[in-house]
Amino acid sequence: MSSLPDQANSPVLNSRERAKKLVLSLQDEICNGLETLDGEGKFIEESWERPEGGGGRSRVLKNGRILEQGGVNFSEVHGKELPPSITNQRPEAKGHSWFATGTSMVLHPKSPFIPTVHLNYRYFEAGPVWWFGGGADLTPFYPYLSDTRHFHAVHKNACDSINPSLHKVLKPWCDEYFFLKHRNETRGIGGIFYDYQDGSGQIYKGQKKDGKAASISKEVGNCSLTWEELFSLAQACGKAFLPSYEPIINKRKNQNYTDKERDFQLYRRGRYAEFNLVWDRGTIFGLQTNGRTESILMSLPPLARWEYGFKPEKNSREALLTDLFTKPQEWFNDNSLEERCRQYQALD
Amino acid sequence: MSSLPDQANSPVLNSRERAKKLVLSLQDEICNGLETLDGEGKFIEESWERPEGGGGRSRVLKNGRILEQGGVNFSEVHGKELPPSITNQRPEAKGHSWFATGTSMVLHPKSPFIPTVHLNYRYFEAGPVWWFGGGADLTPFYPYLSDTRHFHAVHKNACDSINPSLHKVLKPWCDEYFFLKHRNETRGIGGIFYDYQDGSGQIYKGQKKDGKAASISKEVGNCSLTWEELFSLAQACGKAFLPSYEPIINKRKNQNYTDKERDFQLYRRGRYAEFNLVWDRGTIFGLQTNGRTESILMSLPPLARWEYGFKPEKNSREALLTDLFTKPQEWFNDNSLEERCRQYQALD
Numbered sequence: 001m002s003s004l005p006d007q008a009n010s011p012v013l014n015s016r017e018r019a020k021k022l023v024l025s026l027q028d029e030i031c032n033g034l035e036t037l038d039g040e041g042k043f044i045e046e047s048w049e050r051p052e053g054g055g056g057r058s059r060v061l062k063n064g065r066i067l068e069q070g071g072v073n074f075s076e077v078h079g080k081e082l083p084p085s086i087t088n089q090r091p092e093a094k095g096h097s098w099f100a101t102g103t104s105m106v107l108h109p110k111s112p113f114i115p116t117v118h119l120n121y122r123y124f125e126a127g128p129v130w131w132f133g134g135g136a137d138l139t140p141f142y143p144y145l146s147d148t149r150h151f152h153a154v155h156k157n158a159c160d161s162i163n164p165s166l167h168k169v170l171k172p173w174c175d176e177y178f179f180l181k182h183r184n185e186t187r188g189i190g191g192i193f194y195d196y197q198d199g200s201g202q203i204y205k206g207q208k209k210d211g212k213a214a215s216i217s218k219e220v221g222n223c224s225l226t227w228e229e230l231f232s233l234a235q236a237c238g239k240a241f242l243p244s245y246e247p248i249i250n251k252r253k254n255q256n257y258t259d260k261e262r263d264f265q266l267y268r269r270g271r272y273a274e275f276n277l278v279w280d281r282g283t284i285f286g287l288q289t290n291g292r293t294e295s296i297l298m299s300l301p302p303l304a305r306w307e308y309g310f311k312p313e314k315n316s317r318e319a320l321l322t323d324l325f326t327k328p329q330e331w332f333n334d335n336s337l338e339e340r341c342r343q344y345q346a347l348d
Numbered sequence: 349m350s351s352l353p354d355q356a357n358s359p360v361l362n363s364r365e366r367a368k369k370l371v372l373s374l375q376d377e378i379c380n381g382l383e384t385l386d387g388e389g390k391f392i393e394e395s396w397e398r399p400e401g402g403g404g405r406s407r408v409l410k411n412g413r414i415l416e417q418g419g420v421n422f423s424e425v426h427g428k429e430l431p432p433s434i435t436n437q438r439p440e441a442k443g444h445s446w447f448a449t450g451t452s453m454v455l456h457p458k459s460p461f462i463p464t465v466h467l468n469y470r471y472f473e474a475g476p477v478w479w480f481g482g483g484a485d486l487t488p489f490y491p492y493l494s495d496t497r498h499f500h501a502v503h504k505n506a507c508d509s510i511n512p513s514l515h516k517v518l519k520p521w522c523d524e525y526f527f528l529k530h531r532n533e534t535r536g537i538g539g540i541f542y543d544y545q546d547g548s549g550q551i552y553k554g555q556k557k558d559g560k561a562a563s564i565s566k567e568v569g570n571c572s573l574t575w576e577e578l579f580s581l582a583q584a585c586g587k588a589f590l591p592s593y594e595p596i597i598n599k600r601k602n603q604n605y606t607d608k609e610r611d612f613q614l615y616r617r618g619r620y621a622e623f624n625l626v627w628d629r630g631t632i633f634g635l636q637t638n639g640r641t642e643s644i645l646m647s648l649p650p651l652a653r654w655e656y657g658f659k660p661e662k663n664s665r666e667a668l669l670t671d672l673f674t675k676p677q678e679w680f681n682d683n684s685l686e687e688r689c690r691q692y693q694a695l696d
Contacts, residue, residue: 046657060656071656182635182644270648277625278635287530287626296530300618300654308408308419308646309394 011130011199011227016099018231019123020076023103024057026121026238027074030105031059033242034072037249040065043072048292053078058295062302066253068110071298075291076101082126083288085281089196096127102134103238104282106299107245112265113252115140115147115188116272118299119241120282121234132230133195135170136241137178139188139272141265142317143325145341146348147248148189152331154244155192158236162229170194175328180275185326187275192237195281197230264318266305273304320344359478359547359575364447366579367471368424371451372405374469374586375422378453379407381590382420385597388413391420396640401426406643410650414601416458419646424449430474431636433629437544444475450482451586452630454647455593460613461600463488463495463536464620466647467589468630469582480578481543483518484589485526487536487620489613490665491673493689494696495596496537500679502592503540506584510577518542523676528623533674535623540585543629545578612666614653621652668692 010016031043041064049055056075061067078099081087087094102122109116121134138151152171159167174193179186225233276283276299286296312318324340331337341348358364379391389412397403404423409415426447429435435442450470457464469482486499500519507515522541527534573581624631624647634644660666672688679685689696 058656062656069656182641266651273621273652274625274645277622293530294657297622297654298656302655303614303651303653304621305651306645306648307650308406308410308417309642 010125015130015227016101016123016125020101022231022235022238023101023121023123024074026235027057027059027072027103029239030103030119030241031072033246034061034067034070034107037246038064038066041067041070043070048295050075050077050290050292052080052290056292056295058292058298060298066109066111066114066249068108069302070105070107071295072103072105073295073298074101074103075295077289077291079289083285085284085288086124090126090129090131092129093124093126096129098124098126100124104299105241108269108301109249111252111255112141112257112261113255114249115143116269116301117245119238121238123234129198130227131196131198132234133197134234134237135174135177135191135193136237136244137174137188137191137193138245139268140325141268141321142261143189143321144252144346144348145331145337147251148325149331150247151189151191151244154240155237158240159192159233161236162233163225166233167192172328177281178275180271180279182278183271183274185271185322186328187272187326189325189331190328197225197233199224199226199230263305264312266301266303267307267310268321269301269304270306273300276300315344317344317346320346358473363478363575364449364471364473368449370579370583370586371449371469371471372422374583375405375407375420375451377587378451378467378589379420381594382409382415382418382455385594386412386414389415389418391418396643398423398425398638398640400428400638404640404643406640406646408646414457414459414462414597416456417650418453418455419643420451420453421643421646422449422451423640423643425637425639427637431633433632433636434472438474438477438479440477441472441474444477446472446474448472452647453589456617456649457597459600459603460489460605460609461603462597463491464617464649465593467586469586471582477546478575479544479546480582481545482582482585483522483525483539483541484585484592485522485536485539485541486593487616488673489616489669490609491537491669492600492694492696493679493685495599496673497679498595499537499539499592502588503585506588507540507581509584510581511573514581515540520676525629526623528619528627530626531619531622533619533670534676535620535674537673537679538676545573545581547572547574547578611653612660614649614651615655615658616669617649617652618654621648624648663692665692665694668694 035042041061043059043061045057045059047055047057054077056073059072061070078097080097081095082093082098100122102120104120106118107116116139119136124131136155156167159170170192171190174190175186177193178190283296312322320341329337383390389409391407391409394406395403396406402425404421407420409418426445428445429443430441430446448470450468452468454466455464464487467484472479484503504515507518518540519538522538523534525541526538631644660670668689677685
């Protein structure tokens, strides 16, 4: 991998080096944790260079005991000019060379009772500007309220450790970002998401219009985070991932499933592919910057199904997913959720 | 279905009614032909209305003897203003109400030896402008040179029956349109494609830049087609579909296939989903105009696979697909193709 480019405009000493080290160590920690958890599957590593500058380290686990496929990427790339999908959002970055480093992960478990999960933390510098972005979100097939609350609680704690007014912004932002407009569904039960965090004293809310990322327009919070705090936020949330997911695996891994349940999982994985290919800004960025296609599309499911006109039976556990768990909810504060889940014979 | 809107600006008498009848009759003819061919599967029809105006008739065949899934749509829709994906290409249409009718089809056969195939013929009117578009293209998994040449020859004859200078434009246009830039692959062996044919005396060539349909810029032919000729072109090519595909099915339907060959088919179907969700203008148009998602995404495969870092064995029949059959070729005029196919043990 080529060396880091000039850091003359860096916001703090060794900003690029520190961000890179953080995401590298998150990749290591998560891969080690997942191998232990899976008990069988091992990550295969592949390093690659990007002809235009930088490179990465992709790790893939296939056909584990629990994970059907898992991919954890690290990349550190740089270039002369950011693509329009980014400069539309950050006009100050236009005309400047840029640096980006991040880690991203998608896990596709075998069992339809264990949710698919995604994580991504990234850092950009371009001329006079820098910013952090990232998040984690959970996509269950057969959803459980307790699992949902657990995932959110662990991420809320991580956010609170930096600033207690953060989570109430990052949670709805996640619901908004991971949204399939053409299906009127969220990708799953959400989690946290943020982007373009530049320490300017405002927390921005990204909005999407007509399939394109629109201008950053809306201040939704009033807590001001420094570079150090944003660095710590990525660190805290990244480290929260294993504790947010591991108990769900352990609770669900011995539940037997039927072919029908597996079929429903594959059908819903089709939605996951739709989101990633049609709406995901990270995927679009990767494809526009001549990124490494295999690493970018590592998020796609190992097997997926589409079925014309599929409608789940009324009050079935399959209907519960689309009626309740792919709509934004106040998971902690809405006491009607238990009762509503019971109507669908959803045990916990 | 609501009645046709005002035709004050129509280019010929009853233009909308005639175009609608044509695509409806193509849908009928193709569905009947496919049911006979399949011998078991039957199309299930569903009619639907579009809240903003118009509607359609979707037909789906599932789990046939030969076809794992087939969808043949008809739609006739109208609205107040076309979306940017179209008005960028046809600025004269801006600010005018519009009318569109078309038929589109995707077939996903069970056997990896029978190619997936797509067809679409459509007609637009918007204020002072009208245009025809359409085409058909074939996506083999285990490609055969004779099948490829047959599919192209039947479509060439249909084009020639209208104007002998057409095919040399519509064939490369198809290669260019059905192209996965992020994979540097064509979707398959091509066929014919055209769009924005408005009788203005020029045949335009659509170009794609940065994932968006860019402005129509390049005149590549000099034959001038009238409304009547363009109508006849859609008719001739639409009617060419069954004779272009039926002999391929009959030749391949009794070839046994292994699990490995089926797996490769599912893997390549992933590419099909990638093209349709990332690059296809028809899909983008549908999602932008609040189209019927289930009908738009009927083109997606019933089952698809993604595998990180898959590389076919050198000189294998799987390698033949990416080495030769997902690159634009002069199928009729290149005498080296037979010899090159033999290097991959490709029988015919």
